[in-house]
Amino acid sequence: MSHPLIFEYSQSLAVLSGDDFQNEVSARLQAAIIDFQPVPSKPQGDAGIDGLSHHGERAYCCYGPEQDAFKTNRDRERAIIEKFREDLRRIFELDFEKKKLKHCPNSEIKTILPVGQKIKHIELIANWFESHRILSPLLTAKAEYAEASECRYVEKTVTIKIVGPNELANQYAVDEVTIARARQRVLIQRVQKKAEKVTLGSTEKFDKKMADLKEILRTKDDTVDLLRIELQTAWRKALAFEQELGDTLPVMHRELEANRSRILAKVSMVMVATTEPWTQLGNATNIASEVLRRDFDKLCGMLIDDVSTGEIARLIGECPVGWEKPTAHE
């Protein structure tokens, strides 16, 4: 049995997926390896490499598929093998043409590696590594690709290693910062997933507001329709956050409840006290963020901006803040 912190961290890595997983791996490696360099994937793509270290001698590729994206572990194995084979082919500058490997220049890789440097070791990091059956296909693919490649950016003798959550958790020390960061990421992912399932209750008054807005603005129906979806999405996220706190941290739920009143009081005050209320509404998210950060920064600092937007959307959706058409004499 491993140390509880290591076990928890390993479990956190295993439940994270997509960008959340990649960002956590990147943060972990940055903390442990002095020259770890993440490779941004936008705007030109990451050339198959998510990070580099040791002056460009080591490359890192990440893959964190959704946990429920596969019906069986066999499907999961296949997906991991296919994704990493694809990354390796890009690094080796290869692609299939009529089922045969052909040279396929990777124009971005030279803009990432130091001039003259070739990769000597590649770590393939996945959020699931519970089957040895991914080893042989990947090791074989590497040997095959090394043989077929011109090896402009990678040594023919390059080594690869497959790393799963357990290996990554054990590889370097797990400290409180690492655990706190992982917990935040897991919480964020849970709130995002919950938000997709949240059903908004009574929306008649919100619908009326949006209908009024269309009438007021007249020619901007599409913009209002889009905005309505965005507001409801943010509203759902606030409700999901509240639900998550209510389920797991009722004391913090009580704090959130108190903070909601504070946010409304502050937003109301600034809107009422000005001749430009709508300018102040634009600033409402910052007000909410400032209020929430006091109690929730440590728990979920990375989520506060989204929750703040959601709380203001909720105030609009649940009625305290709204608008109406101008009266006839105006």
Add this chain to the structure above:
Amino acid sequence: MSNNPHPIEKLAALLGGSNAQPVIIPSRLAPSAIYDVDYRTAIIALVFEAFSKPIGVGPERRISAAKLKLLQFVAIRPWLLPAIREWSEGLAQGSLDLIHSVRIRRGFISDTAHEDVMNVLVASGIFVRDGSHVVTSERANYLHEVASSTTQNGLFENERKMISLLASVRITNNMLEGW
């Protein structure tokens, strides 16, 4: 990094260019039902009616305080049913923050709102505390009236449905230990 398109700023810009009149009604802020004493009392009454056991031949009934706390916690959170089933059927307690058992346990243990309502019910002579159990007291009939009235008037349908579903979940001693 959030990809949120900041809809509030977009809305403010749209309204700023219009002649819309602001309407602010702070009293319309809907408080969470979780802090509503009447609501919580009704849920406790329904859970108590469904799960308490008679003591001897008298009219008194009792229930483990921990069991009552856990059941009412889940009764108002129907989405936790699959998790509590998994917890009931699972053997491993798992680690810290991730496993359902730990997350639900952390949630219901720190449900101080329930304790507040229980204190009111004890002070009102509806319950008495008896070690790890709560037992009906001289005004327990009130609890029965609340439960009956809630059912007769068709109130809290989701919660009542959830309570009947919870009857099929085995609440083990393991689930109630350690707090």
